[in-house]
Amino acid sequence: MKPDDKSAPRFSISMFAVQCGTCFKWRVIPTQEEYETIRHTFTEDPFICEKKSGTSCEDPADIEYDNTRTWVVDKPNLPMTPSGFKRGLTVRKDFSRMDAYYTLPNGNRKVRAPAEVEKFLEENPKYKEAGVAVSDFNFATPKIMEDTIPADIEVGSSSKKRKMAKTEDE
Numbered sequence: 001m002k003p004d005d006k007s008a009p010r011f012s013i014s015m016f017a018v019q020c021g022t023c024f025k026w027r028v029i030p031t032q033e034e035y036e037t038i039r040h041t042f043t044e045d046p047f048i049c050e051k052k053s054g055t056s057c058e059d060p061a062d063i064e065y066d067n068t069r070t071w072v073v074d075k076p077n078l079p080m081t082p083s084g085f086k087r088g089l090t091v092r093k094d095f096s097r098m099d100a101y102y103t104l105p106n107g108n109r110k111v112r113a114p115a116e117v118e119k120f121l122e123e124n125p126k127y128k129e130a131g132v133a134v135s136d137f138n139f140a141t142p143k144i145m146e147d148t149i150p151a152d153i154e155v156g157s158s159s160k161k162r163k164m165a166k167t168e169d170e
């Protein structure tokens, strides 16, 4: 990692969870693949507890939304990552935003923009032939929930202002 790299290695996605549309409890989804499958059709086909095997709305929540961990909320209906590729996210040091990337098959090369995906698909026609398209890659990033950001992180100028306001109160 270069010292000027804007993404911090300190935090990474450790868990996927989805909220039940009926009871609003959070359910942990064991794999990124299953999570992406649910996310892909989330608007037309909202998640309910029964979709997680052995689970019903009667069961206690798997996890609670609180600030013991930082939560980021995904956009619904993102395309499913084509087989062989892997979607990843990094968070900037100041937690101002996240960045999305895809790891390419057969190696650790990462792409961070549609133009890079297009170049890769042109250079490796076998993926195009297998039906992989640039539209399968989406670089939309989740919203970082400000109330769950670690207390020692100074997020942009707005939270500095808030901290100052807090100091004035004391």
Ligand SMILES: [Zn+2]
Residues within 6 Å of the ligand: 020, 021, 022, 023, 024, 025, 048, 049, 050, 056, 057, 058
């Ligand atoms: Zn439920």
